[in-house]
Structures are given as structure tokens and as C-alpha cells.
Amino acid sequence: MFDFIIQKDQELLIFFNSLGSEQWDPFWLAITKQFNWAPLFLFVIILIFKFFGWKRGSFVILSLIILVAFSDQFVNLIKNTIERLRPNNNPEINHIIRTFSYSPKGFSFVSGHATTSTFFSVFVILLLRDKFKYIYFILIFPLLFSFSRMYLGVHFPLDVTMGALIGFILANLYYLLFNKVDQKLFANQIAQE
Numbered sequence: 001m002f003d004f005i006i007q008k009d010q011e012l013l014i015f016f017n018s019l020g021s022e023q024w025d026p027f028w029l030a031i032t033k034q035f036n037w038a039p040l041f042l043f044v045i046i047l048i049f050k051f052f053g054w055k056r057g058s059f060v061i062l063s064l065i066i067l068v069a070f071s072d073q074f075v076n077l078i079k080n081t082i083e084r085l086r087p088n089n090n091p092e093i094n095h096i097i098r099t100f101s102y103s104p105k106g107f108s109f110v111s112g113h114a115t116t117s118t119f120f121s122v123f124v125i126l127l128l129r130d131k132f133k134y135i136y137f138i139l140i141f142p143l144l145f146s147f148s149r150m151y152l153g154v155h156f157p158l159d160v161t162m163g164a165l166i167g168f169i170l171a172n173l174y175y176l177l178f179n180k181v182d183q184k185l186f187a188n189q190i191a192q193e
Contacts, residue, residue: 111163117142118167
């Protein structure tokens with residue numbers, strides 16, 4: 001059963017990767033770089049300070065930094081435990097897929113891009129859903145960011161799917177913890193909202 005899942009995962013990756021063309025390569029290479037998403041992160045920071053004020057907003061930003069750092073380390077723990085080769089480094093399929101000069105080493109399962117972007121986006125949605133009705137558009141970020149990893153042949157669909165699932169679960173758990181701490185620290189400000 002496990003071999004069947006891995007085989008289908010590889011076949012799905014080959015399909016997604018084969019959809020690419022040289023015309024679209026620069027776009028997906030840009031999408032996969034975190035720095036290129038800086039305007040989105042800046043927009044989120046502005047929204048946080050707008051809706052939470054400077055003091056409480058600073059606490060939210062600090063929480064986001066801790067969230068991203070925790071997510072990154074958690075993913076590294078999983079990757080170094082499972083040790084699944086990335087598609088671009090896997091001798092079974094790396095001659096079949098399109099590969100790029102962007103060719104990370106390390107391990108594949110789970111996708112850190114998918115985990116962290118989903119974790120971040122879902123947490124921000126939970127924070128701002130009652131304050132900014134368009135916040136759900138932030139889900140475009142993890143969708144594009146995660147797909148770029150398959151397009152570039154550096155993650156399998158299962159890596160991305162499980163990364164997104166882990167990110168979703170962690171965001172909800174982290175939000176519960178954040179709420180408890182937030183209510184204790186800023187009870188007076190929350191009561192005035």
C-alpha cells in the first residue's frame with residue numbers, strides 16, 4: 001500500500017512538473033522566493049497595527065515571528081527524521097522531470113514552504129476574520145507558494161499536502177494558545193473593542 005502511494009505521488013509530481021514551459025519558469029521561480037512576498041507581509045503588518053494598535057500589534061507581530069520560527073524548526077525535525085529525497089535529487093525520477101538551476105539539497109517531506117505559508121495564512125485569517133472581510137484572499141499565498149515547489153520539481157504533492165495540513169492544524173492550535181495569552185495581557189483593551 002505504501003509503495004502504491006509513493007508511486008502515485010511520483011506520477012502526480014511528474015504530471016504537475018510537465019505542465020511547465022520556459023515561458024512560465026521565471027514566474028514560478030519568483031513565486032517560490034519568500035522575499036518576493038514582502039509586500040504581502042508588509043500589508044499584514046499594517047493591518048495588524050491598524051486593528052490591534054501599537055502595543056498589542058507588537059505582541060501579535062512577535063507571535064508571528066515565533067510562529068514562523070517554530071514552524072521552520074518543526075519541519076526540519078520531520079525532514080531529518082523521514083529523510084525523503086527531493087524529486088530533483090531522486091535518481092528514480094530526476095531524469096524525467098524538468099529541473100532548474102534552483103536545485104535545493106536537503107530532504108523533501110514535508111514541504112517547509114507549504115507548512116509555514118499555510119500556518120502563517122490561517123493564523124492571520126483567524127486573527128483578522130472579524131476585522132477585515134477580504135483577509136481570506138491571503139490563501140492565494142500558500143496555494144501559489146506551495147504549487148511552485150511541485151512546478152520546480154523540489155517537492156512531491158504529498159510533501160505539499162501534508163505540509164499544508166500540518167500548517168493548518170498548528171495554526172489553529174497556536175491561535176488557541178495565542179488567544180489565552182492575549183486575553184490575559186490585554187484584557188482591558190479587548191473589553192473596549
